[in-house]
Amino acid sequence: MKRLFGWLIGLLLAGQGLAQTYILAQMDAGDPTPFAPLRQAGPHWIVTSFVYDTLLWRDAQKPIPWLAESWRWNADKTELRLSLRKGVRWHDGKPFTAEDVRFTFELLKARPELSNQANLVKDYVERVETPDPYAVVFRFRRPVPDFLEQVLGWEKVVPAHIWGKVDNPLGYQGPDRYVGTGPFQVREYRRGEYYLFEANPDYFAGQPRVTQLVLREVANPVLALRQGEVDAASLPPRLAKEFSGQTGFLLTPPQPSYAYTKLIFNTARTPTNRREFRQALAYGINRERLIQQVLQGDGIVASPGGLHPESPWFVKGLPSYAYNPERALALLARLGYRRQGARLLDPQGRETFLSLLCRGQDNARGCALVKEDLEGLGLRVELKVLETAPMEEVLSKGEFLLAYYAHGGTFNFFQNPDFPASVYKNPRYSELYRVFIEAKIPGDRLRAAGEIQGLLAEDLPALPLYHSLVQAVYRDKAGIRLFWTRGGLAGRGGPPSFYNKLAFIEPKGEVYRR
Amino acid sequence: MRRVLALLGQNLALALLALALNFLLLRLAPASPFAALERDDLGTVFTAEQRARLEAHYGLDRPLWAQFLAYFGRLFQGRLGESLYFNQPVTQVIAPYLANTAILVGLGFFPALLVGLLLALLSVAFHRTPLDGGLFTTMILLKSLPPYFTAMALLLLLAVLWPLFPTTATSLPGMGFGENLRRLFLPVLAYALWEVGTIYLVARGALFSVLGSPFVAYARAKGVPESWVYLRHVLRAALPPLLARITLLLAGSLGGVFFVERVFAYPGLSTLALAAVGRFDYPLLEGVFLVSLGAVLFLNLLADLLLAFLDPRTREAA
Numbered sequence: 001m002k003r004l005f006g007w008l009i010g011l012l013l014a015g016q017g018l019a020q021t022y023i024l025a026q027m028d029a030g031d032p033t034p035f036a037p038l039r040q041a042g043p044h045w046i047v048t049s050f051v052y053d054t055l056l057w058r059d060a061q062k063p064i065p066w067l068a069e070s071w072r073w074n075a076d077k078t079e080l081r082l083s084l085r086k087g088v089r090w091h092d093g094k095p096f097t098a099e100d101v102r103f104t105f106e107l108l109k110a111r112p113e114l115s116n117q118a119n120l121v122k123d124y125v126e127r128v129e130t131p132d133p134y135a136v137v138f139r140f141r142r143p144v145p146d147f148l149e150q151v152l153g154w155e156k157v158v159p160a161h162i163w164g165k166v167d168n169p170l171g172y173q174g175p176d177r178y179v180g181t182g183p184f185q186v187r188e189y190r191r192g193e194y195y196l197f198e199a200n201p202d203y204f205a206g207q208p209r210v211t212q213l214v215l216r217e218v219a220n221p222v223l224a225l226r227q228g229e230v231d232a233a234s235l236p237p238r239l240a241k242e243f244s245g246q247t248g249f250l251l252t253p254p255q256p257s258y259a260y261t262k263l264i265f266n267t268a269r270t271p272t273n274r275r276e277f278r279q280a281l282a283y284g285i286n287r288e289r290l291i292q293q294v295l296q297g298d299g300i301v302a303s304p305g306g307l308h309p310e311s312p313w314f315v316k317g318l319p320s321y322a323y324n325p326e327r328a329l330a331l332l333a334r335l336g337y338r339r340q341g342a343r344l345l346d347p348q349g350r351e352t353f354l355s356l357l358c359r360g361q362d363n364a365r366g367c368a369l370v371k372e373d374l375e376g377l378g379l380r381v382e383l384k385v386l387e388t389a390p391m392e393e394v395l396s397k398g399e400f401l402l403a404y405y406a407h408g409g410t411f412n413f414f415q416n417p418d419f420p421a422s423v424y425k426n427p428r429y430s431e432l433y434r435v436f437i438e439a440k441i442p443g444d445r446l447r448a449a450g451e452i453q454g455l456l457a458e459d460l461p462a463l464p465l466y467h468s469l470v471q472a473v474y475r476d477k478a479g480i481r482l483f484w485t486r487g488g489l490a491g492r493g494g495p496p497s498f499y500n501k502l503a504f505i506e507p508k509g510e511v512y513r514r
Numbered sequence: 515m516r517r518v519l520a521l522l523g524q525n526l527a528l529a530l531l532a533l534a535l536n537f538l539l540l541r542l543a544p545a546s547p548f549a550a551l552e553r554d555d556l557g558t559v560f561t562a563e564q565r566a567r568l569e570a571h572y573g574l575d576r577p578l579w580a581q582f583l584a585y586f587g588r589l590f591q592g593r594l595g596e597s598l599y600f601n602q603p604v605t606q607v608i609a610p611y612l613a614n615t616a617i618l619v620g621l622g623f624f625p626a627l628l629v630g631l632l633l634a635l636l637s638v639a640f641h642r643t644p645l646d647g648g649l650f651t652t653m654i655l656l657k658s659l660p661p662y663f664t665a666m667a668l669l670l671l672l673a674v675l676w677p678l679f680p681t682t683a684t685s686l687p688g689m690g691f692g693e694n695l696r697r698l699f700l701p702v703l704a705y706a707l708w709e710v711g712t713i714y715l716v717a718r719g720a721l722f723s724v725l726g727s728p729f730v731a732y733a734r735a736k737g738v739p740e741s742w743v744y745l746r747h748v749l750r751a752a753l754p755p756l757l758a759r760i761t762l763l764l765a766g767s768l769g770g771v772f773f774v775e776r777v778f779a780y781p782g783l784s785t786l787a788l789a790a791v792g793r794f795d796y797p798l799l800e801g802v803f804l805v806s807l808g809a810v811l812f813l814n815l816l817a818d819l820l821l822a823f824l825d826p827r828t829r830e831a832a
Contacts, residue, residue, distance in 0.1 A: 023686070028781075030600040037560070037568060038547070038599045038793070113567035116560055170571060170601050191610045192781030193684040216684060219779030223674060223681035389545030389794045 020478050024499060025224060025233035026215035028192050033177045034156045035114045035169050042408065045495045047215055050197055050504070052156035052180035055082065055101070056148060058491055059502060060483050063149055066205075067096070067157055067181065068136075077143040077440060082152075084134045088204045090159045091185045092176065098130035103160035105138070107169065114169060117154045120144065143440060149491040156180070183208045183505050193217060206505040209478040213504065225249075225473055232474035232482060234498050236298040243473045250476050255484045256300050256467040258308060258496040261363070261406040263370060264462040267424045269401055271352065276331050278460040281402075282321040284328035284377045285370055291466050294366045302464030305453025310486055311411040313449030318457040328377055344378030353380045357403040359391050366465070367404045395421040411492045412436075413452055417461045424461035472498035480504060521818050525811045536803045537585055540796055541578060547598045547794040572598055574796075585800070594804065595797035599790070604801035608786065612805055615782035619771060621698060622705035623764065629706075630713025637714075638721040639744060649714070657711030662773035665704035669777060672700060683778035701778045708770045712763055717756055724752040754824035761817040765810040 029043035030036060034052055036044050057066035065071075068082040088096040105128050108118035124144040129137040138147070159179050166172045178186035183205070184197035195215040199208035218224040221233035225243065243249040263285070265272040272278055282304070291299040300309070304321055307314045329339065336347030346352050354374065358367035364385060371381040386394065394400055398421060407420070413433060416422040432452045439445035472482045482503050488494035548565050560568075569575045573584060588595055594604035633653070637646040656664070673681045679700050689697070724730065725748055733747050734740075772784035779785070783802060790798040 031602055036601055112564050119561045119564055171596060196687040217779055218682045220681055227677060227681055229680055229682050388792060393544045
């Protein structure tokens with residue numbers, strides 16, 4: 001009897017350890033090959049992060065050593081020495097060495113079109129040396145402050161023994177193109193449907209918590225979660241609410257997303273070329289109402305300084321442009337505009353017409369609300385909806401007056417703060433931006449960032465509107481605890497996601513601690 | 515035979531013209547597939563050099579006429595080029611989506627055809643009874659409801675309120691035959707319901723027009739049993755033009771598939787086309803267009819041929 005009992009328990013335990021599958025709702029991002037320049041920025045980066053590793057990774061708060069165990073800069077920041085982790089193996093069993101790192105970065109240097117950070121490798125790296133199989137030295141032409149996070153935290157290291165034989169890495173279709181060092185190996189990819197990953201039991205940072213990880217495209221994440229079609233998805237809080245307190249479900253706290261929705265002003269055309277005019281419009285737009293009506297309250301008002309509140313350079317105390325139509329009208333009156341009945345007449349006594357470009361039907365509601373607010377001031381607004389690609393073309397040519405636009409974010413500033421337009425010209429901004437990018441001392445950088453935010457909030461080349469809130473809802477299985485990675489998986493606002501691979505492995509103490 | 519060759523020739527000329535137009539329109543549109551590179555999440559956008567190298571890799575740096583010639587040159591070798599976004603051969607990207615749409619249409623269309631024809635026969639046989647009236651109203655309703663509405667109603671009823679079927683139509687690893695049928699059921703049903711209305715209405719009209727023919731009156735006068743009149747005389751005479759007509763309708767009804775696929779995130783051609791349009795992935799869009807054009811032309815041709823072979827009268831006329 002006792003034996004039978006023991007046998008049964010053994011069977012149960014074995015059953016639990018065996019074939020544990022966890023299914024994540026995740027949009028299809030194409031073939032999970034390491035080189036995919038046109039789609040690498042978002043979902044593809046997240047998907048492939050389970051298969052390949054970078055030299056640095058990130059925990060919830062900060063960068064941590066990953067394939068590189070430690071590093072040291074020389075005094076003038078022109079030489080970076082990395083010592084690599086020993087005992088790491090590629091999925092095909094070959095050892096990972098310094099040669100793989102050298103190969104990866106030489107490849108990016110020779111073919112910068114392979115990845116969006118490769119231009120930094122090409123422009124700054126003079127050569128990559130491998131004094132021994134576990135040491136790599138990067139020699140730079142000129143100092144590059146952000147290299148660690150921006151490049152080493154982003155570029156996935158690929159095996160030299162496979163990619164060294166490939167002439168055309170962009171088009172390579174060999175079956176070994178998925179060989180990485182990551183916690184999961186690609187078992188199957190069904191285009192438009194799912195990725196099936198299998199645990200890599202030899203993963204250097206710890207055992208994967210499940211034997212299979214599936215990333216699946218779903219029509220409706222809420223229904224899919226309810227029905228058990230997926231185990232995890234990220235949702236706006238209003239939809240996540242129903243799972244809160246439900247047995248078997250866990251929720252992460254809501255987080256402002258790194259998506260920016262903003263109103264871009266054409267600073268070269270009348271009347272938006274006047275700063276006071278732009279400020280007046282900012283006071284005239286009710287952003288709280290936008291958040292209530294577009295996101296049903298699931299959002300936060302974005303900072304007029306252009307940075308995300310999680311950014312390490314974010315400053316508080318900027319003018320908030322809280323909704324104040326009286327103030328808007330007073331500012332307009334100062335420019336010579338006056339009300340006549342419901343209409344606002346310009347200094348020449350004519351009605352003021354503004355054209356408002358709107359990106360896609362998705363933003364139609366928000367656009368209509370902005371139009372309503374501006375018409376409340378007495379302005380005449382004409383709404384035009386364009387799809388993304390044509391809109392970007394129109395913006396880059398500067399053929400617009402007002403544009404309602406949403407884009408993926410960053411913790412940095414853009415070279416053109418009216419991005420993706422590039423109408424705004426301000427020598428002071430360009431100078432501060434250069435200081436910010438090239439500063440060697442963190443203090444200089446912080447000061448420049450503060451000044452830039454003050455300048456943008458005052459000058460308003462664009463009015464940041466809101467960030468929507470997201471949170472992860474997931475099933476409590478196999479000890480998986482999802483968390484938000486501050487700064488995105490690759491740092492600096494890079495792919496924001498709740499799917500950090502650390503959540504899916506049982507950490508080995510010597511590699512990192514949770 | 516000459517008729518077949520003439521038909522083929524016509525269709526081929528039409529196809530070439532459409533492909534040429536498609537090629538030019540896409541490239542003259544004010545947008546670029548590389549705009550996405552400037553939408554990068556890290557704020558470090560592709561430099562002009564990186565962009566130029568990518569353009570050179572895909573042959574987009576050459577003058578438009580050279581690209582045009584290269585496109586047709588490739589096409590005649592059966593190659594569709596490489597998707598810019600997926601950086602894989604277009605044929606390889608399209609194949610699974612095409613197969614999925616074919617499965618949806620195949621599974622939905624034939625039952626719809628059968629049911630539609632049967633119901634039409636019933637309607638004709640029971641003309642001026644509540645049965646005919648009821649069928650006619652239901653079918654008009656099914657046909658006039660937009661397919662996404664039917665799809666969402668089915669989803670709400672059979673996946674949410676009464677969860678018999680999954681809400682997602684994408685597959686999962688290790689799904690057996692039964693599970694695959696279950697996930698396909700709702701999209702197939704949504705599509706079939708939309709199609710059955712069309713087929714019924716067309717068939718009902720065609721049957722009525724035959725019913726008034728002298729040979730039907732003659733058969734009845736001869737004392738042929740009523741059911742035999744319908745099967746042997748009415749259906750037989752009505753079927754050839756009806757099938758041809760329905761084949762043509764099928765080409766048009768591919769639009770309905772689009773909405774059904776969207777509602778269930780079904781990985782079919784429309785899902786792919788939508789993604790390719792947003793990204794201005796020229797080779798992929800051209801490929802999707804080629805495939806849809808091929809399907810429509812094939813169905814047109816099939817309709818012509820069906821009519822020619824099944825109905826001796828049109829053969830003589832040609």
